[in-house]
Amino acid sequence: MVSFDVVAEAGEARRGQLQINDRTLETPHLFPVINFYGGGNEGALFGGGVHRTIKEFLAHDNEVTGGEDYSDLFNGVMTSISSLADYGIREKKLEWYLDNEIREWECFSDYDGMIFADSGGYKILKQGGLEGEDFEKDIDQDKALDIQLDLGPDIVVNLDHPIHPDDEFEERIEKMEQTAVNAARFAERRDEVDGACYLTVHGYYEAMLERSFDLIEDELAEPVPEAFDGIALGSLVPRKDNVEVLVEAVSDCKREMQQRGYEDLPLHVLGISGNAMPLLVAVGADTFDSASYLHQAINGKYCVNLFETVPIDDANFDACECRVCNDDFHRARMRNEMDDLYQKDILGSVAAHNLAVQQRELRKFRQLIAEGDKERVAEYLEEAVKDQKGFRKFAYQLINERINPYFEETDTTYA
Amino acid sequence: MHKTPQVNEVNEFIEIASDFEDPLEVIREALSNSYDAGATQVDISIEQDAEGRNTLIIKDDGHGMDEDDLSSFFDLGNSNKDDAIGYKGHGTKIYYKSDKIRVETVTDGTRIESVMDQPWAKLNNRELPTYSIEETESDEPSRTRIEVHGFRAGQGFDPRQLTYNKIEHYIKWKTIGGSTAWHFGDDFHEMDINVELSPTIDDTQDQIETDNRLQFPPENRHPEGEFVAEEMCKHYPPRELTVTLDDGRELTIEVVGMVGGKEARNKLPTYGKHSAQFGIWLAKDHIKVERYNDAIGADNEFFHFFFIANCQDLELSANREKIRNKSGDVYQAITDELNRYMTKVCQDSWYRNYIERRKLENKQRSIQSQGSSLEERLQHTKDQGGLSPSNPAEVIAALERYSANGSPETLEIADFRLDEEVNAIVDTDEGYKNAALQAKLSDFFENETPLTHIDRFICWKLGDRDALTKIERTSYLGKPIRFDFSNNEVTYGDENKKTIPVLELADKV
Numbered sequence: 001m002v003s004f005d006v007v008a009e010a011g012e013a014r015r016g017q018l019q020i021n022d023r024t025l026e027t028p029h030l031f032p033v034i035n036f037y038g039g040g041n042e043g044a045l046f047g048g049g050v051h052r053t054i055k056e057f058l059a060h061d062n063e064v065t066g067g068e069d070y071s072d073l074f075n076g077v078m079t080s081i082s083s084l085a086d087y088g089i090r091e092k093k094l095e096w097y098l099d100n101e102i103r104e105w106e107c108f109s110d111y112d113g114m115i116f117a118d119s120g121g122y123k124i125l126k127q128g129g130l131e132g133e134d135f136e137k138d139i140d141q142d143k144a145l146d147i148q149l150d151l152g153p154d155i156v157v158n159l160d161h162p163i164h165p166d167d168e169f170e171e172r173i174e175k176m177e178q179t180a181v182n183a184a185r186f187a188e189r190r191d192e193v194d195g196a197c198y199l200t201v202h203g204y205y206e207a208m209l210e211r212s213f214d215l216i217e218d219e220l221a222e223p224v225p226e227a228f229d230g231i232a233l234g235s236l237v238p239r240k241d242n243v244e245v246l247v248e249a250v251s252d253c254k255r256e257m258q259q260r261g262y263e264d265l266p267l268h269v270l271g272i273s274g275n276a277m278p279l280l281v282a283v284g285a286d287t288f289d290s291a292s293y294l295h296q297a298i299n300g301k302y303c304v305n306l307f308e309t310v311p312i313d314d315a316n317f318d319a320c321e322c323r324v325c326n327d328d329f330h331r332a333r334m335r336n337e338m339d340d341l342y343q344k345d346i347l348g349s350v351a352a353h354n355l356a357v358q359q360r361e362l363r364k365f366r367q368l369i370a371e372g373d374k375e376r377v378a379e380y381l382e383e384a385v386k387d388q389k390g391f392r393k394f395a396y397q398l399i400n401e402r403i404n405p406y407f408e409e410t411d412t413t414y415a
Numbered sequence: 416m417h418k419t420p421q422v423n424e425v426n427e428f429i430e431i432a433s434d435f436e437d438p439l440e441v442i443r444e445a446l447s448n449s450y451d452a453g454a455t456q457v458d459i460s461i462e463q464d465a466e467g468r469n470t471l472i473i474k475d476d477g478h479g480m481d482e483d484d485l486s487s488f489f490d491l492g493n494s495n496k497d498d499a500i501g502y503k504g505h506g507t508k509i510y511y512k513s514d515k516i517r518v519e520t521v522t523d524g525t526r527i528e529s530v531m532d533q534p535w536a537k538l539n540n541r542e543l544p545t546y547s548i549e550e551t552e553s554d555e556p557s558r559t560r561i562e563v564h565g566f567r568a569g570q571g572f573d574p575r576q577l578t579y580n581k582i583e584h585y586i587k588w589k590t591i592g593g594s595t596a597w598h599f600g601d602d603f604h605e606m607d608i609n610v611e612l613s614p615t616i617d618d619t620q621d622q623i624e625t626d627n628r629l630q631f632p633p634e635n636r637h638p639e640g641e642f643v644a645e646e647m648c649k650h651y652p653p654r655e656l657t658v659t660l661d662d663g664r665e666l667t668i669e670v671v672g673m674v675g676g677k678e679a680r681n682k683l684p685t686y687g688k689h690s691a692q693f694g695i696w697l698a699k700d701h702i703k704v705e706r707y708n709d710a711i712g713a714d715n716e717f718f719h720f721f722f723i724a725n726c727q728d729l730e731l732s733a734n735r736e737k738i739r740n741k742s743g744d745v746y747q748a749i750t751d752e753l754n755r756y757m758t759k760v761c762q763d764s765w766y767r768n769y770i771e772r773r774k775l776e777n778k779q780r781s782i783q784s785q786g787s788s789l790e791e792r793l794q795h796t797k798d799q800g801g802l803s804p805s806n807p808a809e810v811i812a813a814l815e816r817y818s819a820n821g822s823p824e825t826l827e828i829a830d831f832r833l834d835e836e837v838n839a840i841v842d843t844d845e846g847y848k849n850a851a852l853q854a855k856l857s858d859f860f861e862n863e864t865p866l867t868h869i870d871r872f873i874c875w876k877l878g879d880r881d882a883l884t885k886i887e888r889t890s891y892l893g894k895p896i897r898f899d900f901s902n903n904e905v906t907y908g909d910e911n912k913k914t915i916p917v918l919e920l921a922d923k924v
Contacts, residue, residue: 397762
């Protein structure tokens with residue numbers, strides 16, 4: 001049973017409830033990327049360095065969490081089948097990992113958030129498949145879905161062929177056609193999925209997205225909303241730092257969905273989070289996923305807000321409202337003031353903080369949308385970008401054109 | 416024991432009076448004083464006698480001066496104004512750069528006449544000038560008349576440079592005469608301003624009659640027509656921006672402005688370069704001080720904008736020409752807030768439409784000039800009787816024509832790179848050959864291009880054969896060269912001679 005209900009709107013931003021079987025997710029939501037299988041064994045939560053620490057947060061390991069419950073950071077998580085081979089494992093281990101669904105392992109049995117299983121198209125197609133220490137597996141749509149289903153996910157997505165800004169036109173068409181063929185095959189097997197099926201589309205602007213949708217519709221035996229429960233917009237990672245492109249892509253995708261009558265489906269933006277998130281929510285994105293919280297931590301960066309990071313040694317914990325920073329246990333960890341700390345423990349707390357910062361912003365946003373006042377949304381956005389010189393103009397442009405114009409046509413000096 | 420630091424008064428007077436570099440500042444100070452005195456009318460006249468001596472006369476109907484006011488008029492740093500423009504007591508010291516100052520003022524039934532003789536000469540003789548005071552009763556309404564005789568002109572008052580236009584621009588850009596206070600309903604009062612120059616200075620018009628309000632040209636948001644962007648104009652209404660500093664202090668910035676094309680901006684008394692006059696002005700007392708064009712950002716050109724941002728928390732240098740507290744948090748907060756505000760203006764749909772329209776009109780203009788240049792080219796082509804190559808690409812066209820019309824040999828372009836010295840590879844009966852394609856063969860040798868890798872020359876014409884003969888008689892890159900035009904070849908080198916065939920297309924196509 002899958003449903004998506006929009007419970008409040010403010011301009012184009014919407015607050016929704018994604019219901020999949022007995023799990024509910026409040027949107028807008030960020031799915032943090034988790035590597036459930038990092039080459040290790042069950043006792044070590046299957047390993048994975050900082051990934052392991054994050055899993056210890058998710059599995060309420062008191063030694064790592066300091067006794068606090070941080071499950072609100074992980075109401076829904078993203079994991080990709082391509083990450084299974086990140087640690088050069090042997091085939092036997094891979095098979096062992098896939099013998100049980102994630103929640104069937106004792107260590108994850110308490111985890112009650114949603115699991116979004118990505119097909120890992122970008123990485124798998126780049127490497128030509130899944131490659132471990134003693135195996136190479138070609139991955140097609142069927143194999144990808146088999147592995148995804150082995151994880152026991154709540155949401156799955158078709159195997160896509162992401163496009164790239166440098167693609168020649170013909171190359172792009174070819175990728176889109178392959179994605180469309182995969183989507184059709186994926187739709188044929190939707191009955192095997194006990195959860196939501198998302199469809200990937202690709203494009204940076206309307207004409208491209210129109211083509212992407214058209215090609216998929218041509219391949220499908222039934223209308224998109226009957227075959228799929230959500231739309232996932234992909235290929236934006238290479239453009240993640242160009243907020244103008246991101247806003248155009250998401251808002252054009254929304255428009256395309258509206259024109260085709262899919263506006264009731266949730267829109268997920270693959271691989272994007274951080275500073276663009278508020279703007280993308282403002283133009284109608286519902287969910288996001290990203291590993292940036294982790295990568296920032298691994299690079300020793302502590303998020304001050306959605307826009308700024310400082311080296312962890314320069315972090316001012318007193319200025320942060322998040323629970324991680326207000327816990328002496330984590331402060332001591334992040335400052336490396338405890339005995340026998342591994343790097344993964346120090347950086348794990350930083351990653352949890354970074355994630356908390358992003359989740360906090362979305363929580364604020366959910367509250368604002370619930371009030372249904374688009375002027376408040378505009379105020380919030382304006383305040384958020386107040387000191388971001390380069391970024392500001394995009395936010396102001398969006399507010400001006402789509403939420404609340406700064407200078408009305410009727411506004412005149414000599415009125 | 417405690418000692419009090421001493422002030423050398425003469426030096427201070429000279430210093431402050433000299434601090435005013437632009438003699439036009441005398442007008443700014445006069446208008447500020449009249450405004451502070453509540454005047455509704457101020458008349459300034461500037462005369463010049465046969466010897467070129469200037470006399471300034473400033474009359475206003477303000478509340479006049481009593482003896483205390485007169486003291487602070489002549490004293491240094493002893494203003495009795497606390498919240499008015501001239502609170503520092505420096506401004507009137509510009510009058511000291513003269514031969515004589517005479518003040519006549521009426522207030523509360525008393526008329527005071529006061530004269531100071533030779534202030535500048537005395538100061539330069541290291542003595543403090545004195546002034547006389549003569550009081551009589553009077554039933555006239557209050558007023559003030561200041562005469563400054565033999566005002567030390569400097570460049571700005573040179574009769575060849577001082578014009579009505581210059582003064583009107585100065586009044587609107589640099590004095591209370593260009594105030595934007597009236598938009599904000601601060602305690603603003605209107606003041607009519609007349610300026611008259613003696614005919615020896617400028618006889619092009621009668622006098623300037625204006626008031627103390629800066630008025631933008633009329634709005635023209637959506638003009639009709641083909642080339643109208645220059646006339647477009649939009650007012651951005653007065654806004655009060657507030658910023659809170661870390662210490663809790665609150666600053667108010669009163670900003671008002673316009674965006675417009677050149678035609679619209681020219682309706683303002685600019686009389687000169689727009690680049691020095693437009694942009695974002697920071698103001699205090701609603702008098703513009705300095706521009707802060709960084710607020711517009713690198714994506715936009717500042718001259719489209721004319722905005723005035725007034726903030727009473729700006730601190731100015733003695734001569735009001737510069738902002739003094741630029742390194743402090745106040746200035747930082749003001750500029751930060753202005754950056755934000757101007758970003759909003761730059762994202763306004765009308766502004767973006769205006770910029771778009773300018774771009775389109777420029778394209779339209781270039782299409783028009785393209786049209787006329789095409790007409791010229793067509794005429795030239797007709798005069799030439801068709802293709803007459805003047806560049807390598809046209810030589811290719813001629814070569815293709817030559818090949819298509821039964822040339823005795825196969826000669827087809829296989830690769831062409833415009834910027835390379837050996838710019839072509841040609842497919843011939845003997846396989847691929849490196850070729851140099853030139854409109855004129857002589858151009859190739861003028862460029863002193865080495866011949867090492869060249870198998871063929873292909874040109875439209877041989878060009879300046881005298882120039883080639885000259886090269887032949889000296890040498891080319893240190894080696895002998897021979898141009899044999901009867902056999903269409905170039906021979907180059909001493910021992911290992913190299914022969915390069917030349918194809919001249921002009922007489923073959």
